[in-house]
Amino acid sequence: MAENAKRPFDVLNGALNKNVLIKLKGDTEVRGELASFDVHMNLVIENGEELHNGEHKRKLGTVLLRGDTVVYVSPA
Amino acid sequence: MAENAKRPFDVLNGALNKNVLIKLKGDTEVRGELASFDVHMNLVIENGEELHNGEHKRKLGTVLLRGDTVVYVSPA
Amino acid sequence: MAENAKRPFDVLNGALNKNVLIKLKGDTEVRGELASFDVHMNLVIENGEELHNGEHKRKLGTVLLRGDTVVYVSPA
Amino acid sequence: MAENAKRPFDVLNGALNKNVLIKLKGDTEVRGELASFDVHMNLVIENGEELHNGEHKRKLGTVLLRGDTVVYVSPA
Amino acid sequence: MAENAKRPFDVLNGALNKNVLIKLKGDTEVRGELASFDVHMNLVIENGEELHNGEHKRKLGTVLLRGDTVVYVSPA
Amino acid sequence: MAENAKRPFDVLNGALNKNVLIKLKGDTEVRGELASFDVHMNLVIENGEELHNGEHKRKLGTVLLRGDTVVYVSPA
Amino acid sequence: MAENAKRPFDVLNGALNKNVLIKLKGDTEVRGELASFDVHMNLVIENGEELHNGEHKRKLGTVLLRGDTVVYVSPA
Numbered sequence: 001m002a003e004n005a006k007r008p009f010d011v012l013n014g015a016l017n018k019n020v021l022i023k024l025k026g027d028t029e030v031r032g033e034l035a036s037f038d039v040h041m042n043l044v045i046e047n048g049e050e051l052h053n054g055e056h057k058r059k060l061g062t063v064l065l066r067g068d069t070v071v072y073v074s075p076a
Numbered sequence: 077m078a079e080n081a082k083r084p085f086d087v088l089n090g091a092l093n094k095n096v097l098i099k100l101k102g103d104t105e106v107r108g109e110l111a112s113f114d115v116h117m118n119l120v121i122e123n124g125e126e127l128h129n130g131e132h133k134r135k136l137g138t139v140l141l142r143g144d145t146v147v148y149v150s151p152a
Numbered sequence: 153m154a155e156n157a158k159r160p161f162d163v164l165n166g167a168l169n170k171n172v173l174i175k176l177k178g179d180t181e182v183r184g185e186l187a188s189f190d191v192h193m194n195l196v197i198e199n200g201e202e203l204h205n206g207e208h209k210r211k212l213g214t215v216l217l218r219g220d221t222v223v224y225v226s227p228a
Numbered sequence: 229m230a231e232n233a234k235r236p237f238d239v240l241n242g243a244l245n246k247n248v249l250i251k252l253k254g255d256t257e258v259r260g261e262l263a264s265f266d267v268h269m270n271l272v273i274e275n276g277e278e279l280h281n282g283e284h285k286r287k288l289g290t291v292l293l294r295g296d297t298v299v300y301v302s303p304a
Numbered sequence: 305m306a307e308n309a310k311r312p313f314d315v316l317n318g319a320l321n322k323n324v325l326i327k328l329k330g331d332t333e334v335r336g337e338l339a340s341f342d343v344h345m346n347l348v349i350e351n352g353e354e355l356h357n358g359e360h361k362r363k364l365g366t367v368l369l370r371g372d373t374v375v376y377v378s379p380a
Numbered sequence: 381m382a383e384n385a386k387r388p389f390d391v392l393n394g395a396l397n398k399n400v401l402i403k404l405k406g407d408t409e410v411r412g413e414l415a416s417f418d419v420h421m422n423l424v425i426e427n428g429e430e431l432h433n434g435e436h437k438r439k440l441g442t443v444l445l446r447g448d449t450v451v452y453v454s455p456a
Numbered sequence: 457m458a459e460n461a462k463r464p465f466d467v468l469n470g471a472l473n474k475n476v477l478i479k480l481k482g483d484t485e486v487r488g489e490l491a492s493f494d495v496h497m498n499l500v501i502e503n504g505e506e507l508h509n510g511e512h513k514r515k516l517g518t519v520l521l522r523g524d525t526v527v528y529v530s531p532a
Contacts, residue, residue, distance in 0.1 A: 008118040236346040
């Protein structure tokens with residue numbers, strides 16, 4: 001398969017220790033600093049907060065997000 | 077399996093650095109420039125915006141979309 | 153496993169460059185010319201239009217449909 | 229694993245060129261003649277019609293059904 | 305992995321040619337005689353009937369149920 | 381991957397022939413004695429009963445639960 | 457694939473024998489002490505309680521949570 005030189009996971013590498021917005025399946029969102037990720041797109045967020053419909057729902061602190069629930073990750 | 081010479085991912089190669097519309101599972105859509113993709117159909121969009129029912133919901137800037145949430149990708 | 157000589161993907165080979173109707177999970181349908189496919193049932197449609205409940209929703213032009221969202225493909 | 233001599237896919241072999249009723253995920257049904265199948269339970273139906281809640285919705289003619297959307301297949 | 309000597313699929317072996325109740329994802333149930341099964345839990349039922357909310361919906365006769373739609377199988 | 385010495389499936393080994401509560405996807409629950417399990421988390425329950433919203437719905441006797449529908453298993 | 461030195465599962469290692477909040481698909485949450493986990497993110501919780509919409513629903517004691525139903529795990 002022909003692929004371009006820049007790869008999708010480069011976005012995660014570039015976002016380490018920076019703020020990201022993560023949309024999960026089922027209308028949950030999490031904001032916080034990206035501390036770690038793996039090839040399954042499992043993500044660790046520090047100083048995370050959970051949002052529903054754009055409004056604060058809960059402070060999460062450190063949270064491990066399972067990769068197969070991720071819709072998108074957007075650096076702030 | 078008999079396959080034709082032109083392959084589906086050629087559409088993504090041809091759309092690099094151009095505007096695309098991406099429909100995701102669960103009625104979310106993202107528009108922006110296709111910056112990168114991989115064999116799982118993970119996609120990176122630059123200057124992205126999120127749409128619901130065809131209306132602007134949010135500016136995303138750079139966003140990594142997980143391949144298994146993609147329904148379709150259409151070059152503008 | 154006993155299988156018959158004619159294989160399901162032969163339908164896709166026979167439909168290349170012809171009009172097809174594709175039903176996707178979640179009540180979205182796409183009509184257009186089948187330009188390309190692969191073993192995952194990823195499909196490229198040219199001159200595509202998106203339909204909901206049988207009514208025109210949007211002109212798509214070229215569109216790459218992800219195979220795992222396909223319910224059926226029917227040559228016109 | 230202990231298995232019995234007769235295998236589930238024998239039902240598909242025995243139903244080739246005969247009428248079958250196929251229930252798909254999401255309350256769609258298709259009736260028609262089974263023309264072909266593979267190990268993924270991808271099915272080709274000839275002279276097919278689509279039904280919703282037991283009522284005729286649409287004539288499909290030839291249709292390729294993706295295996296992972298199949299709930300059951302019942303020979304007429 | 306430590307496992308006990310009796311295996312889950314032994315229940316299917318013991319139920320061959322006997323009546324079983326099968327619950328499928330999406331509130332569909334099928335009753336009938338278990339004629340065959342494989343490692344994917346694909347099941348063939350003879351003299352089957354389909355039930356919704358415990359009430360008879362339709363006579364199915366012979367039916368091949370796709371394993372990944374099964375919730376449970378209970379011998380009568 | 382670093383793992384701890386005690387493994388999740390040890391809970392199932394320790395619960396053999398004892399009462400367990402099993403929550404399945406889609407708000408169905410089953411109670412009964414755990415008779416058998418395998419690496420896919422397929423479970424056999426003896427003297428099982430099905431519950432909806434905590435209320436008795438149906439006596440099941442012996443029942444084979446497909447692993448991929450399990451949310452959790454809790455020994456009584 | 458470029459990965460950072462700290463891995464997502466390190467969060468689980470660091471949380472062993474401590475309180476965690478686990479969000480599952482379908483709006484169920486479980487709180488309790490993380491006793492064990494494996495590479496599939498199957499988790500064992502001790503002194504667990506089930507919550508719905510943040511309110512106590514049921515005491516679970518020991519509970520094995522299937523990994524593919526996990527949305528996130530957050531150490532308290």
